[in-house]
Amino acid sequence: MIEVFMPKAGMDMKEGTLIRxxxxxxxxVELDEPIMEIETDKITMEAESPGSGILLSKxxxxxxxxxxxxxxxxxxxxxxxxxxQTSQVMNFANSKTEEGEDSAxxxxxxxxxxxxxxxxxxxxxxxxxxxxxxxxxxxxxxxxTAENAGTAGEYKGSIPATPYAKKLxxxxxxxxxxxxxxxxxxxxxxxxxxxxxxxxxxxAEVNQVDLWEVAGSGKHGKITRADVERxxxxxxxxxxxxxxxxxSRQKLKGVRKVVxxxxxxxxxxxxxxxxxxxxxxxxxxxxxxxxxxxxxQKISLNDLLxxxxxxxxxxxxxxxxxxxxxxxxxxxxxxxxxxxAVEDGLYVPVIRNADQLSVGEISRQARELAKKAREGTIRPxxxxxxxxxxxxxxxxxxxxxxxxxxxPESGILGITGIExxxxxxxxxxxxxxxxxxxxxxxxxxxxxxxxAKLKKRVKELIEHPIEILx
Amino acid sequence: xxxxxxxxxxxxxISEEMRKDETVFMLGEDIGLYCGAFGVSKGMIxxxxxxxxxxxxxxxxxxxxxxVGAAMAGLRPVVELMxxxxxCVCFDELVNEAAKLRFMFGGKVKIxxxxxxxxxxxxxxxxxxxxxxxxxxxxxxxxxxxxxSTPYDxxxxxxxxxxxxNPVMFLEQKTLYRTKGQVPEEDxxxxxxxxxxxxxxxDCTIVTYGRMVQMSLEAAKxxxxxxxxxxxxxxxxxxxxxxxxxxxxxxxxxxxxxxHEAVCFGGFGGEICGQIADxxxxxxxxxxxxxxxxxxxxxxxxxxxEAETFPTVEKIYQAVRGLx
Numbered sequence: 001m002i003e004v005f006m007p008k009a010g011m012d013m014k015e016g017t018l019i020r021x022x023x024x025x026x027x028x029v030e031l032d033e034p035i036m037e038i039e040t041d042k043i044t045m046e047a048e049s050p051g052s053g054i055l056l057s058k059x060x061x062x063x064x065x066x067x068x069x070x071x072x073x074x075x076x077x078x079x080x081x082x083x084x085q086t087s088q089v090m091n092f093a094n095s096k097t098e099e100g101e102d103s104a105x106x107x108x109x110x111x112x113x114x115x116x117x118x119x120x121x122x123x124x125x126x127x128x129x130x131x132x133x134x135x136x137x138x139x140x141x142x143x144x145t146a147e148n149a150g151t152a153g154e155y156k157g158s159i160p161a162t163p164y165a166k167k168l169x170x171x172x173x174x175x176x177x178x179x180x181x182x183x184x185x186x187x188x189x190x191x192x193x194x195x196x197x198x199x200x201x202x203x204a205e206v207n208q209v210d211l212w213e214v215a216g217s218g219k220h221g222k223i224t225r226a227d228v229e230r231x232x233x234x235x236x237x238x239x240x241x242x243x244x245x246x247x248s249r250q251k252l253k254g255v256r257k258v259v260x261x262x263x264x265x266x267x268x269x270x271x272x273x274x275x276x277x278x279x280x281x282x283x284x285x286x287x288x289x290x291x292x293x294x295x296x297q298k299i300s301l302n303d304l305l306x307x308x309x310x311x312x313x314x315x316x317x318x319x320x321x322x323x324x325x326x327x328x329x330x331x332x333x334x335x336x337x338x339x340x341a342v343e344d345g346l347y348v349p350v351i352r353n354a355d356q357l358s359v360g361e362i363s364r365q366a367r368e369l370a371k372k373a374r375e376g377t378i379r380p381x382x383x384x385x386x387x388x389x390x391x392x393x394x395x396x397x398x399x400x401x402x403x404x405x406x407x408p409e410s411g412i413l414g415i416t417g418i419e420x421x422x423x424x425x426x427x428x429x430x431x432x433x434x435x436x437x438x439x440x441x442x443x444x445x446x447x448x449x450x451x452a453k454l455k456k457r458v459k460e461l462i463e464h465p466i467e468i469l470x
Numbered sequence: 471x472x473x474x475x476x477x478x479x480x481x482x483x484i485s486e487e488m489r490k491d492e493t494v495f496m497l498g499e500d501i502g503l504y505c506g507a508f509g510v511s512k513g514m515i516x517x518x519x520x521x522x523x524x525x526x527x528x529x530x531x532x533x534x535x536x537x538v539g540a541a542m543a544g545l546r547p548v549v550e551l552m553x554x555x556x557x558c559v560c561f562d563e564l565v566n567e568a569a570k571l572r573f574m575f576g577g578k579v580k581i582x583x584x585x586x587x588x589x590x591x592x593x594x595x596x597x598x599x600x601x602x603x604x605x606x607x608x609x610x611x612x613x614x615x616x617x618x619s620t621p622y623d624x625x626x627x628x629x630x631x632x633x634x635x636n637p638v639m640f641l642e643q644k645t646l647y648r649t650k651g652q653v654p655e656e657d658x659x660x661x662x663x664x665x666x667x668x669x670x671x672x673d674c675t676i677v678t679y680g681r682m683v684q685m686s687l688e689a690a691k692x693x694x695x696x697x698x699x700x701x702x703x704x705x706x707x708x709x710x711x712x713x714x715x716x717x718x719x720x721x722x723x724x725x726x727x728x729x730h731e732a733v734c735f736g737g738f739g740g741e742i743c744g745q746i747a748d749x750x751x752x753x754x755x756x757x758x759x760x761x762x763x764x765x766x767x768x769x770x771x772x773x774x775x776e777a778e779t780f781p782t783v784e785k786i787y788q789a790v791r792g793l794x
Contacts, residue, residue: 164724164756191724191756208697212672 001083002051002075008068009040010380016040018072020062023055029075036072041262043380044254051075057082063199063224161189168194172220196223203228209235255345266407271443274402277455279462281418281433287465291359302338302392303363305415307468310334310354310362312457313388318450320387322408328445337386337406338366340373347373348406350386359468394418394435403440411441411451413458471654477510477647479621480586483628484511484548486657488518491546494632497524497533498550507552508588508647534560534585538568541583546632551587553599554641557607568637569612580635584628589617589641590681590731591776597768600776602680602732607639608708608741614638614662615708619683621651623706626660633659643681663710667719671699674725674790677716677742679705682729682781689786700790708738716742717751724756725793729781734763757793762786 006016019037023029034046035055053075059082060072074082159176161169168191169176179193192201196211200223204211207228214231216223233249252260266272284304292298313319314334321330334355337348349369354362372378391403392415403414416436423432437458441451461467474482488494495518500506502515502525515523526533530551537547551557557564568581591600608615614636618624624642631638668683669690676686683704690700701719705712720726726746728739739761746752746759762781770776 162756162758163753167753210697 004073164191165189259345279459308461314355337389339391410445414438476621479625483625487632494546495522530560534563541581548584554587554589583637586640592645596771600769605738617680629659662707665712665715666704669702671701675719678729720751721754727760729762
């Protein structure tokens with residue numbers, strides 16, 4: 001028997017959302033064939049099957065958030081029976097492989113508490129506060145455990161639940177041991193806890209949706225987040241503005257959704273300050289023209305800007321510094337992210353130790369990463385671990401803009417389009433090429449002077465490009 | 471339809487029954503020229519004379535006992551007991567005589583007695599003139615108990631009470647005497663044991679009666695502004711009790727809050743609570759049953775302390791919010 005588990009796609013990944021299964025129970029799957037779609041806090045991707053055989057069971061519902069390496073289902077031979085819940089629970093309990101994985105730890109607490117009596121149940125309830133829907137779903141996915149072998153709806157010991165919750169559970173064949181109550185009163189299980197997932201309840205509460213009016217489509221007829229959202233959408237359609245006609249309506253999903261979430265978090269959580277500085281691009285353009293003479297793979301302006309930024313970032317530790325909890329953490333590397341527009345969003349691939357790479361190597365890596373991003377084949381590892389980012393809008397003739405910081409980095413450097421300007425140099429009017437360096441920085445990490453120091457250094461390198469090669 | 475006061479509705483009910491049935495008569499303290507402590511019997515002595523609007527000495531034991539005897543002898547006495555607190559003086563007549571005689575004589579006598587009395591607080595009348603004692607009356611088999619909350623109910627229920635061959639304790643609400651409401655001019659009666667759903671809602675059932683009905687409706691209005699739909703049930707008569715309406719509503723809303731002005735401890739809310747818990751509605755309860763009533767204290771004379779003693783619109787609102 002082969003376990004289908006939540007892959008750990010990247011060092012930072014602690015948990016992932018199972019968006020949907022691509023295979024039905026009973027269907028044949030091949031090794032490395034896409035078996036499900038998952039979402040991390042950075043990306044939506046297809047995950048491949050860890051082996052060949054028949055999908056025997058799905059033990060986690062679509063939409064659930066689970067710790068990495070959690071078992072989601074089983075692949076085996078036809079007729080083989082998937083393991084009992086007890087062993088599944090053990091798998092979850094052992095799924096904590098990375099230190100400091102809060103979610104995995106609280107889940108394990110919840111699982112062990114479950115084996116204990118009433119007091120343990122309360123621990124499980126409080127542990128649940130830290131986690132989301134996934135765990136409740138995981139718990140409710142199995143029906144029996146050794147110490148709870150009665151029929152569904154019969155309870156040994158006392159579980160605080162309202163009579164109505166017990167009635168609903170009995171009717172739906174749900175074991176109350178598998179549900180954590182989250183109402184304000186005594187942590188008891190209420191009707192809504194049986195009817196809806198925790199996430200659905202929260203979404204309904206925030207959006208003032210009456211849960212009793214939502215039809216459930218999940219397991220045991222449970223109301224899921226999607227059910228609540230469908231209800232909201234139907235409502236908004238019925239109360240449409242007569243002066244506006246909906247041309248199309250799409251679910252916020254995939255890259256667009258992840259980008260939106262991350263941008264919103266950055267914009268709303270970080271005290272971001274804008275600061276701009278003009279840079280004379282004449283020599284850099286000239287330098288690039290000379291570099292590219294006879295070169296097959298042309299060096300782009302972007303490649304040179306990555307190199308210049310990396311050099312400056314390496315020289316200035318405060319730029320490589322991030323807020324982590326109540327600490328300021330400075331990282332050693334100048335790992336430079338660069339924004340790449342894709343059809344429905346944005347990726348920021350990272351070039352590691354860019355200060356130590358030749359411009360040619362940077363160019364090669366940047367080209368490959370951008371291609372992968374556009375094709376959607378980029379791996380989470382390839383766009384994480386950055387220590388600073390740039391966003392070059394030069395090719396779009398942008399005159400000025402406020403880039404949003406790619407959290408948790410200290411700032412982001414935007415580069416605008418290049419303009420011909422008339423300048424006075426030694427009393428003579430000359431034509432120069434000019435661009436603006438538009439920087440957004442995290443004021444918790446640095447002040448105006450710190451930000452200016454970085455731009456000043458980048459400007460120097462741009463205006464004396466030969467230094468870039470040193 | 472015409473808009474009249476609660477006091478006038480009571481007056482109309484008795485007057486209309488007295489015109490139709492000459493065995494109906496009234497007795498009580500200062501009900502003649504003085505028109506009673508709350509002006510209910512205004513104009514009645516002029517219409518019906520001293521024999522049928524009978525002023526009595528300040529001796530509850532005496533005139534309530536006389537009324538029981540008159541009822542046994544075939545008349546239909548309507549007693550006005552000035553303050554419901556004074557029923558304690560004539561408890562033997564009410565509890566040991568009126569409530570029991572029809573049973574003890576094997577049905578050979580009837581006791582068509584109505585004891586009307588002014589009940590409840592809110593007038594600064596202090597500990598001995600402000601109580602709501604319906605729970606102890608409801609406790610005695612043989613007594614029916616009605617507590618009207620509107621002029622319409624006061625008239626319709628009182629007619630039923632006068633026509634009933636059994637003793638009825640009719641607890642009028644002191645603070646409601648001056649409130650007005652639409653009342654039909656034509657004859658009508660409201661049967662006992664039929665609750666009135668004052669407001670429909672799906673989120674929480676508020677079971678109440680008497681003075682608290684209006685306050686519960688106001689609380690429901692506030693709750694509705696937050697999207698909480700409360701169903702307000704006025705039970706109207708405690709005995710007989712329309713438990714079916716309550717059970718049906720609780721099954722629908724899954725939450726219940728019982729509100730009465732009487733002291734919560736040992737109050738009638740406990741009986742409603744118990745009947746819900748005893749019924750199939752139990753399995754639909756999604757929160758503990760909440761009761762609101764007066765604090766366990768003699769009612770203070772100080773108006774601020776008095777107000778603090780009882781449920782208020784705010785307290786009802788908070789109680790329901792706390793349930794959901």
